[in-house]
Amino acid sequence: MSRKPIIAGNWKMNLCQSEAKSLFEGICSFVSNYKATELPCVVIAPVFTSLCCVHPVSCDCGCEGYKLSVSGQNCHWESSGAYTGEISCEMLKDAGCSYCIIGHSERRQYFSETDEMINKKAKACLSCGLTPIICCGESLEQRESGVTDEWISSQIRAALSGISSEDVSRCVIAYEPIWAIGTGKSCDAEEANRVCAMIRKVVSECSGQSAADSIRILYGGSVKPSTIEEQMSKSDIDGALIGGASLKADSFNEIIEKTMKTCSCCV
Ligand code: PGA
Numbered sequence: 001m002s003r004k005p006i007i008a009g010n011w012k013m014n015l016c017q018s019e020a021k022s023l024f025e026g027i028c029s030f031v032s033n034y035k036a037t038e039l040p041c042v043v044i045a046p047v048f049t050s051l052c053c054v055h056p057v058s059c060d061c062g063c064e065g066y067k068l069s070v071s072g073q074n075c076h077w078e079s080s081g082a083y084t085g086e087i088s089c090e091m092l093k094d095a096g097c098s099y100c101i102i103g104h105s106e107r108r109q110y111f112s113e114t115d116e117m118i119n120k121k122a123k124a125c126l127s128c129g130l131t132p133i134i135c136c137g138e139s140l141e142q143r144e145s146g147v148t149d150e151w152i153s154s155q156i157r158a159a160l161s162g163i164s165s166e167d168v169s170r171c172v173i174a175y176e177p178i179w180a181i182g183t184g185k186s187c188d189a190e191e192a193n194r195v196c197a198m199i200r201k202v203v204s205e206c207s208g209q210s211a212a213d214s215i216r217i218l219y220g221g222s223v224k225p226s227t228i229e230e231q232m233s234k235s236d237i238d239g240a241l242i243g244g245a246s247l248k249a250d251s252f253n254e255i256i257e258k259t260m261k262t263c264s265c266c267v
Helices: 017-031 048-053 089-094 105-110 115-127 140-144 148-160 165-170 189-207 209-214 225-232 249-262
Strands: 006-010 041-045 066-072 097-102 131-136 172-175 216-220 239-242
Touching: 006 097, 006 216, 006 249, 017 041, 017 048, 017 066, 017 249, 041 097, 048 066, 089 097, 089 115, 097 115, 115 131, 115 148, 131 148, 140 148, 148 189, 165 189, 165 209, 172 189, 189 209, 189 216, 189 225, 225 239, 225 249, 239 249
Parallel strands: 006 041, 006 239, 041 066, 066 097, 097 131, 131 172, 172 216, 216 239
Antiparallel strands: none
16 A cells, blocks of 8 residues: 655744745755655644745646645634634635644643544544644653553544544544654654554554555654654655754755655655
8 A cells, every 4th residue: 555655844833934934945945856746745834923934835747736735733623713822724724734733742741732622623624624643642651651552542542533434544643752752862663663553553443444544644753864764664654743853954855855765755
């Protein structure tokens, strides 16, 4: 089963407009050398105030694909209303987004996001045509006490609850062990692949084999140009969600380039 890989840059709370613009230009000039069919799905997730400084880049070869797509880092499940400080999926679409990261561990940890909220956000994304990138992952304590698989499967079951199989196949899941995020210590590729395969099995149990075969599962946590090739060589890892290394055009472009070398993007 071939799934087009995704290389997504999560800029987190970094880069003011002028910096966002210059990083965007650095990525654009790299992807402009290729057709969309040669590239992985390249996605960038800037802060909300920099969404106006970036835009999706469509392919000029007539394939109707995109060389670069834009993502939100978070959304609210309501479409509008009295929710000070929040942003809706419709607003993200209006600003050029076609993806939205939801349930990142930093949002779960610092903003008390629950599985139930993440499920509502996933449904809101899907109903307005945004692809949710649903994050999951265990803490170091959970890993050391041997509950990783149990914890992650409960996060996935809750996030996908009540979503049709057809919609599940359009979702993206990012497995990001919390202890690997921003630490420089990436999860061993074999182990990351084992967890991604376990997630795919959970998806097949809740949404059927066809959704499990189609859904793309990314790895995230200290992904760098030096780790991507091994990660992308694994059967159940369909791409990467990248924080630190996505903040420099050189390292992000190198990750894209290495992904193109290690797997067939042309699907
Ligand atoms: P990192 O962040 O690549 O800096 O570890 C990944 C993420 O949090 O999405």
